[in-house]
Amino acid sequence: MKYILILLLTIPLLYSNDYSVIIKKPFNENLQDITQDYDREISVIGYANNYDSTNQQVEDVYTNPFDYLDSFSNKYGANINLIKLDNKANITLNKKIYTKDFAKAVSIIKTPTNGYFIGGYTLNGSLIVLKLDSKGDTLFSKIFGTKNKDKMNHLVPLKDGGILSVGYSRTSRSPLDNKFESGLGGDDIYLTKFSKNGKKLWSKKYGTENDDNAIDAVESDDGSLIIVSTTETTQNRVVSFMRLTQNGDMIWKMKYQSEDYITPHKIIKLRDNNFVVALSKKDNLHNDQIKLIKLNLHKKILRDEDIYTDYSSVLVDIKEFSNGNIIGVGYVEDSYNRDALAMLVNRDLKLLTQNHFGDDNFDTFNAVTILHNSQIAAAGIHTDVNLEESNMWIVKLTRGLDIVKLKKSYIEKKSTLLTQLNTIFKDEITNGKLEIKDDLTIEFSDDKLYFRVARYKLTKQQKDFLTKFSKKLIPFLENNKQNIKTIEINGHTSSEWGNLDFTNDYLKNQKLSMNRAYSTLEFIFKNQDEKTKVLLSKIFKGSGLSFSKKVMVNNDEDKKRSRRVSFKIVLNDTKR
Numbered sequence: 001m002k003y004i005l006i007l008l009l010t011i012p013l014l015y016s017n018d019y020s021v022i023i024k025k026p027f028n029e030n031l032q033d034i035t036q037d038y039d040r041e042i043s044v045i046g047y048a049n050n051y052d053s054t055n056q057q058v059e060d061v062y063t064n065p066f067d068y069l070d071s072f073s074n075k076y077g078a079n080i081n082l083i084k085l086d087n088k089a090n091i092t093l094n095k096k097i098y099t100k101d102f103a104k105a106v107s108i109i110k111t112p113t114n115g116y117f118i119g120g121y122t123l124n125g126s127l128i129v130l131k132l133d134s135k136g137d138t139l140f141s142k143i144f145g146t147k148n149k150d151k152m153n154h155l156v157p158l159k160d161g162g163i164l165s166v167g168y169s170r171t172s173r174s175p176l177d178n179k180f181e182s183g184l185g186g187d188d189i190y191l192t193k194f195s196k197n198g199k200k201l202w203s204k205k206y207g208t209e210n211d212d213n214a215i216d217a218v219e220s221d222d223g224s225l226i227i228v229s230t231t232e233t234t235q236n237r238v239v240s241f242m243r244l245t246q247n248g249d250m251i252w253k254m255k256y257q258s259e260d261y262i263t264p265h266k267i268i269k270l271r272d273n274n275f276v277v278a279l280s281k282k283d284n285l286h287n288d289q290i291k292l293i294k295l296n297l298h299k300k301i302l303r304d305e306d307i308y309t310d311y312s313s314v315l316v317d318i319k320e321f322s323n324g325n326i327i328g329v330g331y332v333e334d335s336y337n338r339d340a341l342a343m344l345v346n347r348d349l350k351l352l353t354q355n356h357f358g359d360d361n362f363d364t365f366n367a368v369t370i371l372h373n374s375q376i377a378a379a380g381i382h383t384d385v386n387l388e389e390s391n392m393w394i395v396k397l398t399r400g401l402d403i404v405k406l407k408k409s410y411i412e413k414k415s416t417l418l419t420q421l422n423t424i425f426k427d428e429i430t431n432g433k434l435e436i437k438d439d440l441t442i443e444f445s446d447d448k449l450y451f452r453v454a455r456y457k458l459t460k461q462q463k464d465f466l467t468k469f470s471k472k473l474i475p476f477l478e479n480n481k482q483n484i485k486t487i488e489i490n491g492h493t494s495s496e497w498g499n500l501d502f503t504n505d506y507l508k509n510q511k512l513s514m515n516r517a518y519s520t521l522e523f524i525f526k527n528q529d530e531k532t533k534v535l536l537s538k539i540f541k542g543s544g545l546s547f548s549k550k551v552m553v554n555n556d557e558d559k560k561r562s563r564r565v566s567f568k569i570v571l572n573d574t575k576r
Contacts, residue, residue: 017411019089019396019404020357022382029081029392031379033108033367035116037134040372041084041092044379044394045108045118048081048096078123080105082116082136085394089406090439095136100143103128107155109163111196115139117163119155127152127165131198135548140198145169150190154216156225161196164225168213169205187211189229191248204248207231218269220297224251228267228277239264239279241299254299262291265316270294271324274302276349278315278328287312290328292349305349313341317367321374321399325352329365329378332356340365340380340393342401355401361385363393374399413483413571414440420480424472433465440569451563453496456515458523470524473567474532477539486541486570491517494559495547506546514544520565 023029031046080103084093097118105120114134121127122143127150131139144165152167169190189206191214206212211232218226220243227242239262243251256262260281267277279291290313294303307313315328324347332341339358342365346352357363365380375396382393396404421436428434433446444450448461458466477484491513495505521542525533551561 017405019406021085021089021091021394023083023091023094023392023394025391028390030104030381030390031083031366031392031394032104032106034369034377034379034394035108035110036369036371036377037084037110038114041086042369042371042377042394042396043082043084043093043108043116044367044392045083045105045116046081046379046392047078047104047120048392049078078102078104080118080120080130081392082108082118082132083392083394084136088410089396093136097130097132097136097138099128099130099141101126106152109155109157112161117155117157119152119163119165121150121152121167125149125151125170127167127192129155129163129165129194129198142194142198142200144192144200144203146190153214156217156219158193158219159223162201163194163196164217164219165190165192165194166214166217166227186232187213189214189227191217191225191227191244193248202248206242206250215264216267218267218275220269220275221273222297224297226267226269226275226297228264230264237261237263241277241295243297243299252299256293256301263288265314265330266318268318268320270320271322273297276318276320276326278318280314281306283308288314290315290343292326292345294349303349307343307345307349307351309354313343315341315343317365319368319370321370323347327368327370327376329368329380331364336360338362338364340378340395342368342376342378342397344399344401353401355397357395357403358382359385361387362390365393365395371396375404376401410571417480417483417569417571420476424476428469434469440571442567442569444564444566445561447560449564450560451516453494453563454512456491456512456519458519463523466520466523467527470527474528474536478532478535481535481539483571484539484569485572487539488568488570489517489521489540489542490549490566490568491515491520491542491544492549492562492564492566493547494562495550495557496559510544510546512544513546514542516563516565517542517544 025048027049029048031044034044037043080097082095082097086092101122101124103120103122105118107119109117116132118130126143127145129142133139146169149170152165154166156164156166158164167190168187170187189212192203193201195201208231212229214227214229216228220226223246225244229240231238239256240253242253245251262279262281264277264279267275269275274294274296277293280288281291283289290307292305295301311332311334313332315330318326318328320326326345328343330341331338337360339356340363341356343354344352362383365378368376368378371377375398378395380393381390383390398404417440425434434442434444436442449465493509493513521540525536551558
């Protein structure tokens with residue numbers, strides 16, 4: 001197996017040339033799906049587990065762990081996590097999305113407004129669909145399902161902007177029961193269709209007297225739906241395909257005949273309106289081997305290919321390139337460890353090349369997307385050697401399945417400037433006056449440097465500090481002007497403003513944040529000589545960010561620290 005040293009976020013991003021990002025948080029995390037935004041950034045969705053690690057004094061006595069967990073707010077437990085990364089592998093958004101009950105996300109779908117549909121399930125057995133704006137704020141949340149425990153496997157985009165939830169409903173019945181009263185079987189295929197505005201259009205069950213599970217689905221050019229599912233019998237697992245109308249009515253159903261134990265993972269529609277399904281099957285040694293099936297709209301199998309490797313290999317997600325080749329990601333494993341797998345096959349489903357990624361432990365890719373420049377982005381989990389907790393992992397690959405290299409010149413510049421800033425402001429950092437982040441953002445951290453509620457005029461303490469601060473910052477800017485494109489002075493606010501409606505709340509905070517940025521820029525600019533003013537006029541940029549980047553502490557807003565200005569240095573070389 002091939003092992004590649006990958007980047008940990010506990011080590012500054014500046015010291016690696018690979019676009020390979022591991023996000024470490026307390027407890028287990030997982031990334032389940034990935035997409036590219038219209039601004040060319042990458043968005044990934046998954047979940048992170050969060051628990052209260054403080055030694056709280058609990059006065060109440062609980063007789064079972066569920067009552068104890070219910071005593072906390074829902075910020076503790078499994079929660080949906082949305083993350084965005086730019087072309088430099090910087091994290092531009094890292095947002096937990098709290099729901100009524102602990103929840104895990106399985107799918108992310110882009111909306112025309114650069115927002116998202118998020119699909120998942122709560123840990124108490126309900127299904128959930130969220131619509132988010134481009135900043136990750138929730139526009140609406142839909143909790144749905146049956147009286148039984150349900151699970152979503154995928155959320156499928158539809159041409160009209162709607163979505164289809166694909167999964168199963170867990171029921172239990174005796175063979176003597178009336179199936180129409182108690183359910184179709186042990187588990188039933190469960191599909192729900194929503195409009196783009198979140199209106200539930202229909203919800204239907206399908207299945208047999210056995211356990212049935214809808215694994216994935218896709219929409220054809222004519223609007224009909226192709227569903228891939230499994231039926232568990234006492235002897236085997238049967239894979240089936242269904243074609244449904246837009247309203248969920250059955251057109252045809254077909255069983256895939258095989259004596260092997262087969263597991264389907266993903267179905268996609270090709271550009272020629274045929275379909276490819278990624279499956280895995282057990283070989284004679286009980287290892288998983290990759291199977292790819294191509295079928296058409298009229299339930300005819302066009303190709304059926306097995307891809308045998310030296311290891312147990314599985315593809316869990318696939319996408320089609322414009323030339324007809326298919327990229328698949330998943331995992332490959334032996335008796336020692338699991339590595340993430342990327343595999344390229346041609347339009348005839350024949351293996352072209354593959355590559356393995358990871359350390360000597362447990363690594364896997366769960367999702368893949370093809371980017372606008374034909375590069376590949378994959379997301380999954382990484383586990384450090386000799387540790388048990390999983391971490392979120394995002395990798396960008398070339399079409400040849402090598403990890404994309406970030407420009408060394410950019411990395412070196414950023415690393416050098418970060419070192420310089422940490423040296424220049426060593427005393428301020430030590431005294432808790434400010435902190436410098438890896439992306440060259442300077443944040444003030446002294447209580448005296450924050451703004452009072454609804455104020456933007458500088459206090460004497462702020463002016464005194466800005467005077468000392470600029471005497472160190474200006475020479476740094478002059479010495480590095482060939483590398484610096486902009487220094488942003490960003491004003492921020494907390495989210496408080498009386499009892500105003502959201503529109504007025506946002507607009508007033510936007511104006512206030514701009515005034516804070518301007519008063520800071522104005523004070524620094526006016527106190528320079530004419531030569532320095534010319535330099536600053538070329539690189540200074542003031543902007544207001546309202547309350548879009550609130551300071552959060554333990555998942556709660558720190559309103560005092562949110563009322564601030566920050567400085568961010570943007571380098572000239574921004575291309576990748």
